[in-house]
Amino acid sequence: MLVAAGRGERLGGDRPKAFAPLAGLPLLAEPLRRLDEEPLVDAIVVVCPPEWEEQSILVAEDLGASKVSSCVPGGESRSDSVRIGLAEVPEDAAVVLVHDAARPLLPEGVVQRLLDALLQGYDGAVPGLPVVDTMKRVVGDVVTETLPRAELVAVQTPQAFVAPVLRRALGATGEQTDCAAFVEAAGGRVTIVAGDERLLKVTGPADLARAAALLAAERGE
Numbered sequence: 001m002l003v004a005a006g007r008g009e010r011l012g013g014d015r016p017k018a019f020a021p022l023a024g025l026p027l028l029a030e031p032l033r034r035l036d037e038e039p040l041v042d043a044i045v046v047v048c049p050p051e052w053e054e055q056s057i058l059v060a061e062d063l064g065a066s067k068v069s070s071c072v073p074g075g076e077s078r079s080d081s082v083r084i085g086l087a088e089v090p091e092d093a094a095v096v097l098v099h100d101a102a103r104p105l106l107p108e109g110v111v112q113r114l115l116d117a118l119l120q121g122y123d124g125a126v127p128g129l130p131v132v133d134t135m136k137r138v139v140g141d142v143v144t145e146t147l148p149r150a151e152l153v154a155v156q157t158p159q160a161f162v163a164p165v166l167r168r169a170l171g172a173t174g175e176q177t178d179c180a181a182f183v184e185a186a187g188g189r190v191t192i193v194a195g196d197e198r199l200l201k202v203t204g205p206a207d208l209a210r211a212a213a214l215l216a217a218e219r220g221e
């Protein structure tokens with residue numbers, strides 16, 4: 001599943017983030033192409049910005065993305081968008097992968113690492129990177145705690161889950177910033193696999209420029 005329904009207010013512009021231009025194409029195109037070309041992915045549900053369904057389908061058609069099984073408008077929050085997307089995933093799917101369209105560069109090997117972790121018996125697997133800065137909890141303008149950095153990981157997408165486990169976990173109400181948080185809260189076992197700097201999330205204009213530079217470097221431009 002590719003969640004692309006965010007408004008992207010921090011990016012500015014007159015369109016949802018998934019349609020911000022990256023190397024001449026809507027941002028949505030790059031992650032969609034990479035998921036479509038990933039041999040371990042069978043089908044893709046695209047959760048698109050409301051009122052941008054037709055344009056999203058056009059992006060998929062222009063790419064010749066043959067695995068897109070449905071394109072549905074998302075919800076108010078990321079969690080709601082994932083719930084909406086999950087309803088489109090066939091009941092017999094064994095594994096669901098949830099990826100942010102805001103992370104356009106999906107390096108080879110990440111999906112394999114996630115699926116290997118599920119084969120080891122975990123309910124979920126997420127890519128993560130070590131945290132380099134010291135992390136503190138702040139309430140108002142007062143620091144209340146310094147967190148143990150060695151125990152912290154910065155988590156990315158795609159995230160992979162045993163499908164029935166994710167469905168049950170997302171039956172809970174409320175919002176979380178990633179899917180794994182629902183599975184953890186439901187008592188599921190989630191593990192971390194090696195993440196990748198190239199899985200950066202496009203939030204502001206500088207991230208878009210960084211993603212474009214990484215893409216150009218990959219293409220040898």
Ligand code: C5P
Nearest residue numbers: 003004005006076077078081100101102
């Ligand atoms: O802004 P945020 O970090 O939550 O966005 C992460 C991903 O979730 C983005 O790819 C965005 O398009 C998606 N999202 C969504 N529906 C929302 C909010 C975010 O699909 N309502």
